[in-house]
Amino acid sequence: MFLWILVFGIGGFVPFAFADVPPAFREAAVLYDQGQFDQAVARYESLLAAGVRSANLYFNLGNAHFKAGHVGRAILNYERARQLAPRDSDVDGNLGFAVKQSKSFDATAAGSWSVWLADSRDSLTTDEWTWLTITSYWLALLSVIALVWLPPAIEWRRWLRSAAITFGAIALLVSVGLGARIAIEEGPPAAITLAKEAVARFAPMDDGAKHFTVYEGQKLWIIGERPSRMQGVSGWLEVERADGQRGWVPADAIEKI
Amino acid sequence: MKKQPEIGSQKPEVGSRKVMAFWILISVFCFLFPYLAPAANFTATVDRTEVSLGEQIHLTLRFEDMPNTGQPPQLPPLDGFTTAYGGAQTQMSIDNGVRHDSVAHIFALTPTREGTLAIPAFSVPVGGQVLSSQPIAIRVTKGQVQGGSADSVFTQGVTTNDIFQMTISLPRTNLFLNETVPVDLKLLIRNGIRYRSQMPSIVTTGFSEIKLSRPVESQEVIGGKSFVVYTFRSLTSPLQPGNLALGPARAAMDVFVDSPNRPRLPGFNDAFFDNFFGGSATKTITVTSQTVPVRVLPVPDDGKPADFTGAVGRFALDVDAKPTTLRAGEPVTLSIRVVGQGNLATLAPPKFTPPEGFKSYEPVARSKQTDEIGFTGEKVFEQVIVPLSPRASVIPPITFSFFDPEAGRYQTLSRGPIQLTVQDAPTGAAPVVVGVAPVAAAPRPQEKLGVGVVYLKPDLGAPAPSSPTLYRQTGFLAGQSLPVLALAISFVVQRRRERLRRDIRYARARRAFGNAQRRLAEAERLMPAGQIKSAAFCAALFKTLQDYLGDRLNLPSSGITSAIVEEQLQPRGVPPEICQALKEVFTACDTARFAPSLQGNLDRERLVKIVREVVTAMEKMVL
Numbered sequence: 001m002f003l004w005i006l007v008f009g010i011g012g013f014v015p016f017a018f019a020d021v022p023p024a025f026r027e028a029a030v031l032y033d034q035g036q037f038d039q040a041v042a043r044y045e046s047l048l049a050a051g052v053r054s055a056n057l058y059f060n061l062g063n064a065h066f067k068a069g070h071v072g073r074a075i076l077n078y079e080r081a082r083q084l085a086p087r088d089s090d091v092d093g094n095l096g097f098a099v100k101q102s103k104s105f106d107a108t109a110a111g112s113w114s115v116w117l118a119d120s121r122d123s124l125t126t127d128e129w130t131w132l133t134i135t136s137y138w139l140a141l142l143s144v145i146a147l148v149w150l151p152p153a154i155e156w157r158r159w160l161r162s163a164a165i166t167f168g169a170i171a172l173l174v175s176v177g178l179g180a181r182i183a184i185e186e187g188p189p190a191a192i193t194l195a196k197e198a199v200a201r202f203a204p205m206d207d208g209a210k211h212f213t214v215y216e217g218q219k220l221w222i223i224g225e226r227p228s229r230m231q232g233v234s235g236w237l238e239v240e241r242a243d244g245q246r247g248w249v250p251a252d253a254i255e256k257i
Numbered sequence: 258m259k260k261q262p263e264i265g266s267q268k269p270e271v272g273s274r275k276v277m278a279f280w281i282l283i284s285v286f287c288f289l290f291p292y293l294a295p296a297a298n299f300t301a302t303v304d305r306t307e308v309s310l311g312e313q314i315h316l317t318l319r320f321e322d323m324p325n326t327g328q329p330p331q332l333p334p335l336d337g338f339t340t341a342y343g344g345a346q347t348q349m350s351i352d353n354g355v356r357h358d359s360v361a362h363i364f365a366l367t368p369t370r371e372g373t374l375a376i377p378a379f380s381v382p383v384g385g386q387v388l389s390s391q392p393i394a395i396r397v398t399k400g401q402v403q404g405g406s407a408d409s410v411f412t413q414g415v416t417t418n419d420i421f422q423m424t425i426s427l428p429r430t431n432l433f434l435n436e437t438v439p440v441d442l443k444l445l446i447r448n449g450i451r452y453r454s455q456m457p458s459i460v461t462t463g464f465s466e467i468k469l470s471r472p473v474e475s476q477e478v479i480g481g482k483s484f485v486v487y488t489f490r491s492l493t494s495p496l497q498p499g500n501l502a503l504g505p506a507r508a509a510m511d512v513f514v515d516s517p518n519r520p521r522l523p524g525f526n527d528a529f530f531d532n533f534f535g536g537s538a539t540k541t542i543t544v545t546s547q548t549v550p551v552r553v554l555p556v557p558d559d560g561k562p563a564d565f566t567g568a569v570g571r572f573a574l575d576v577d578a579k580p581t582t583l584r585a586g587e588p589v590t591l592s593i594r595v596v597g598q599g600n601l602a603t604l605a606p607p608k609f610t611p612p613e614g615f616k617s618y619e620p621v622a623r624s625k626q627t628d629e630i631g632f633t634g635e636k637v638f639e640q641v642i643v644p645l646s647p648r649a650s651v652i653p654p655i656t657f658s659f660f661d662p663e664a665g666r667y668q669t670l671s672r673g674p675i676q677l678t679v680q681d682a683p684t685g686a687a688p689v690v691v692g693v694a695p696v697a698a699a700p701r702p703q704e705k706l707g708v709g710v711v712y713l714k715p716d717l718g719a720p721a722p723s724s725p726t727l728y729r730q731t732g733f734l735a736g737q738s739l740p741v742l743a744l745a746i747s748f749v750v751q752r753r754r755e756r757l758r759r760d761i762r763y764a765r766a767r768r769a770f771g772n773a774q775r776r777l778a779e780a781e782r783l784m785p786a787g788q789i790k791s792a793a794f795c796a797a798l799f800k801t802l803q804d805y806l807g808d809r810l811n812l813p814s815s816g817i818t819s820a821i822v823e824e825q826l827q828p829r830g831v832p833p834e835i836c837q838a839l840k841e842v843f844t845a846c847d848t849a850r851f852a853p854s855l856q857g858n859l860d861r862e863r864l865v866k867i868v869r870e871v872v873t874a875m876e877k878m879v880l
Binding site for chain 2: 021022025029032052053054055057059060063067084085093094098126127131134137141142145149182185205206207229231232233234250252
């Protein structure tokens with residue numbers, strides 16, 4: 001508990017200055033309320049184009065896309081929001097709801113150990129995992145340093161020893177979480193399928209043999225690329241499905257999270 | 258005897274002077290010669306002198322051996338052409354030791370009318386003289402090159418159609434007004450060509466705009482040659498009757514070509530080296546397709562059904578109503594489904610006027626295409642109608658008329674009538690508010706929460722961090738070594754302190770040198786001459802040696818005398834010169850302290866120096 005308070009106290013130094021609400025953000029909400037979801041999307045995207053990025057912006061954009069019937073883009077933006085605010089229950093709720101609406105929903109995966117572990121890993125941002133690891137590591141080492149310097153007769157050396165062991169164990173434990181987050185960040189980038197459905201082929205050609213079909217909202221991992229030699233025409237991306245199956249899909253059928 | 262220089266030993270000096278003089282001359286010659294020899298030259302050339310209207314030719318203005326300002330020349334307005342600057346190419350060569358520089362500025366000229374057009378002579382003032390190019394006549398013809406072409410700037414010596422082909426195809430060239438037809442545009446590019454193409458565009462005068470979407474990419478072998486084929490499929494409709502032409506389509510592309518004259522070095526066959534050493538050049542070309550003549554007729558007036566709303570194509574009709582059993586005042590959803598191929602996007606709903614006794618609402622349309630371009634599919638018009646009484650029990654037949662362009666005649670489809678079973682609306686019953694349970698109802702059922710999308714966030718919230726994640730920041734990572742460093746230093750310091758505390762021998766040995774230095778400093782203060790101080794000086798020096806040797810050997814300092822040299826130092830391998838020096842100091846000190854009358858002229862500085870050197874030398878020894 002102490003660690004959590006400490007870590008998020010330190011994390012609180014980072015960006016807690018809430019920005020003023022830009023006019024486009026307010027206009028988008030009005031358009032959303034009037035049922036003009038496509039225009040709301042355009043307003044939110046104008047903010048993104050201006051360089052504004054926040055979990056709430058991605059969340060609202062996801063909502064506008066969802067209401068406009070773009071389930072894939074909704075999931076994409078909820079995922080982006082979740083990367084910035086991993087413990088926002090609204091984001092989780094809407095993401096889960098949108099995924100259930102998509103054809104890509106896999107009910108069998110829910111509740112499995114791998115999903116639980118992935119959820120645990122993604123419950124903190126990489127920076128939060130880093131702060132947690134670094135803090136426990138510093139506390140463990142500072143306890144050891146204090147033990148080295150303090151005379152043996154001091155009674156609370158016992159407490160320092162316990163603190164050193166506890167913080168060391170915590171540091172080891174959370175470093176596993178940090179390692180898992182870094183593996184995700186450094187690994188193949190995840191993407192969301194935007195096309196209603198797209199055929200993943202064995203080769204990056206339209207006449208390549210069909211391997212499997214990906215559906216709107218489905219999460220994939222990009223492992224290869226073959227750019228197009230025609231401007232304005234998307235190339236091909238080699239993707240991997242959650243079950244490890246690989247295939248080539250048109251690059252405009254998916255978008256990186 | 259004075260040694261004579263050997264024969265030949267001077268020759269190299271003479272020779273080297275000559276060689277140096279020779280190279281200086283060569284260098285001066287090489288430096289000056291390029292400025293003396295080349296004569297400036299200016300030419301204007303075009304890549305071809307016959308061109309179709311709408312195509313481009315490339316005008317090259319080449320400036321040889323002239324100062325390069327780095328700025329493109331300003332072309333005067335050319336009658337009959339629009340001009341665009343296309344870039345410059347520079348070239349340097351050395352021919353018989355003479356350096357030649359040339360800059361070629363390339364302009365794209367597009368003729369705006371047919372006939373024989375003239376590119377006039379251009380003049381350039383150079384160093385007091387004026388250089389002029391020759392005028393060039395360009396013959397511009399009306400028709401497009403059939404079967405596709407590319408600019409000859411790239412294809413010198415190569416048949417264009419061997420490399421690029423682009424064709425437009427329509428299913429028929431006799432069309433009816435507002436008829437929607439699929440358009441296929443095929444762009445073929447020979448395998449092995451390095452290129453980057455832009456999306457083609459099609460001239461659609463008199464037709465609806467053609468939006469090309471992602472092409473299907475495939476491979477084809479034509480005449481034994483392998484091509485990459487991009488097939489673009491789209492739709493268009495003629496917007497006016499008469500003899501029209503669809504096309505041409507044009508695609509601009511950058512083609513990377515090898516310099517024909519550059520020999521390839523062994524091991525440098527990769528294209529990367531071409532680009533790196535400038536061995537390849539980028540040519541921008543435009544591939545042009547043929548135009549397709551199309552004859553467009555208006556749909557005939559003869560036999561036009563009264564309910565015809567402009568549908569052109571081949572369609573089927575299906576009509577459905579739900580529910581068919583209801584009470585008066587309840588809604589019926591009438592679904593009119595048109596399936597087929599044609600102008601589905603602009604299809605208007607079939608004319609349907611509900612009979613008396615029905616209240617109706619505006620129909621709502623939704624479309625679903627069953628191919629990639631939307632040529633085939635369905636359009637469903639859903640219209641809500643409400644029978645107001647039991648008498649309104651029949652939905653009359655619904656008809657839909659369209660013009661079949663392949664059959665060349667109108668067709669009318671009819672579905673219905675649909676019988677409804679309409680009961681009277683209940684009278685006298687109290688209005689029931691849906692969802693409100695009556696008073697004293699059964700126990701409240703277990704609440705089931707609804708699912709839906711959580712509403713918008715009211716503000717932007719915390720902005721996303723702009724800096725890279727912490728673990729990627731070198732400074733942050735380096736900072737994490739601090740506690741490890743502090744721990745290591747702590748361990749070392751504590752171990753040393755512990756050893757000093759526990760190990761007397763080690764502790765004395767560690768402090769021996771420092772103590773000796775301090776005592777030597779005290780002895781130096783007693784160095785000034787004087788009988789009394791001489792004894793004190795020697796006592797201080799003696800004490801210095803006693804303490805130092807006692808600490809180093811872990812012996813009581815007070816018991817250290819000159820005998821220590823034979824008893825302890827020599828057996829421990831201390832060099833004889835150090836032992837001798839120690840003996841000398843001990844003897845001198847003893848004499849000064851105990852028999853000052855026997856003491857001669859004591860060289861105090863020398864004694865201090867000896868002790869300092871001995872202490873320094875012994876500090877490096879392991880005793």
